[in-house]
Amino acid sequence: MKVLLACGIAAGLSWLLTAVLRRYALSHSLLDVPNQRSSHTVPTPRGGGLAIVVSFLALTCFLVLTANLSIPVLLGLAGAGAWVALVGFLDDRGHIPARWRLLAHFAGAAWALAWLGGLPSIPVPGCRLDLGWSGNVLAAVYLVWLLNLYNFMDGIDGIAGIEAITVCLGAAMLAWLTGAGLLAWLLPLLLASAVLGFLCWNFPVARIFMGDAGSGFLGVTLGVLSIQAAWEVPRLFWAWLILLGVFIVDATLTLLRRMVRGEKLYQAHRSHGYQHAARKYGSHRVVSLTVGAINVCWLYPLAMLVALRWLDGVVGLVVAYAPLVWLAFRFRAGEE
Template sequence: MLITVLLVIASLSCLLTWLLRRYALASSLMDIPNERSSHSVPTPRGGGMAIVVCFILAVLGLALLGQVDSAIAFALCGAGGLVAVIGFLDDHGHIAARWRLLGHFAAAGWALFWLGGLPAISLFGTLVDLGWFGHLLAAIYLVWLLNLYNFMDGIDGIASVEAICVCIGGALLYAWLGDTHGALLTVLALAAAMLGFLIWNFPPARIFMGDAGSGFLGITLGVLSLQAAAASPELLWAWLILLGVFIVDATYTLLRRLLRGDRVYEAHRSHAYQYASRHYGRHLPVTMAVTAINLLWLLPIALWVGFGGVDGAIGLLIAYLPLVFLAARFKAGALETK
């Protein structure tokens, strides 16, 4: 039964992506290459709305059947839906950065209200409750994650395979430790929706997800990570490890650009994955390398942490050190030479 449901979600996502591609072509909703692009062919955008619609419908259906806790459903659908609408409007026109940011914090606040804020976190074997400061950090974390996901969605398939790999890791953790409030079904539903979209987004991509899809994925994965932390404090570390490729590249790049005095809100193509794609001349090797890093390096460490084999902070350090090296190796945040 579960396999059938997941196949239906994936199939619906694939069909909706096809319809959105036709709509984008008819409406001239195209991503036109420029000097800051990592692609060379005009490509339809906005396909991420297929992920949004399929996942929200799946979560609402699971909640109505009593398989997902209603508070989790409200957090995911409300926050994700608001971010997706903001992104959809921005894809079709332009929304000033300050208004987008205000909407992002409103979405984060909505999610944290239903989640009960940041739960106590495990730090070297000790549970630490940060109180109101923790809730503020959680809001900043959610807003940063949804924006970094947008920054990292710059080459074919990379954001899609990242989300699928993270969901695989989350599903394995829940399968081993026990489902909590429908968390296993939720991450599987997201993976299925992503798989349907990836059929159209795999290199060479025939449609991009756009800001609506990338922002939605960022805040959704962030909310799921906080839900995991509420189930077991070590799981937050495990989710941060699973998200390591995107977190390290985006954060390393941002810090380097801030130190240089760049306008960080302006578009650029100085992430490590963008330098790597230009180095290899194609998107596919980089997307596949990200998949390999996720499944062969980050996933085993995340499971090691989640199963209690090593402290979460230590596991995070072990997981991130090679990623920092790769970010430096591929000049993340460096000025691009003309």
């Protein structure tokens, strides 16, 4: 009952804060004005993702005091998330050069990993792989890539919110099924609830956008939660990677193809697969809901097989990603 109450409060608080932020953005002309690289056609308020940040962190801190949740995990999660959100907020209000943003992102990732204890050993076929300090370097790159790819993938109405909700609900269920600790399933539930309150305002047609503060926060928080879950049940790390497959495949393939063409990676563009799909079908709603359907109907069953030890993690990842790679090429991810 306490969990349901906490989730309800997180959703309600996020919904209310988003309404307040929307009114503030409209009154102060904080609008995302369309240009040739935009996927929207009407000036729209931005910065609503701050509602997710505040509501999730507030409820998480409350539960630490009332449910004896781990202080180190809270400090790592809240510190990295709040720092990345602050950098994103400042970038939303005024431009921060890409190199300084990247340096700040790595600082947030290092902070989180220091409190989590780094990257745990990960099960691979025939053994458990412990990479030591090099694993921590790879984990930092993983967190920074996740927070940036989440920013890249937040380009049409509703897609970032639907991705976060479906991934978090799936991860929470798998953590519960595998007997992981309270944090491994409670924190994803709280995050999904906070995102739900915002999504009520962002579902197509969006009345407010998430902004870099919200998308970066979601990306790094999902990454930290996946590493924390791996400390509880190591095979859950593979399950998280499978659940995040749509965003990881589209963003990574787009990045690689733009690198091959010698384009500036920090320059705005509209070449992601989901953006091509939205233009082809003339609907943000169809594409965003399809992403949710892929997560629920394809990625979640495979992640469950891995979490329950019915399928090896590496094999499950390859099987899960193969059709996603085909879809990314099918919808011209990375092509102008």
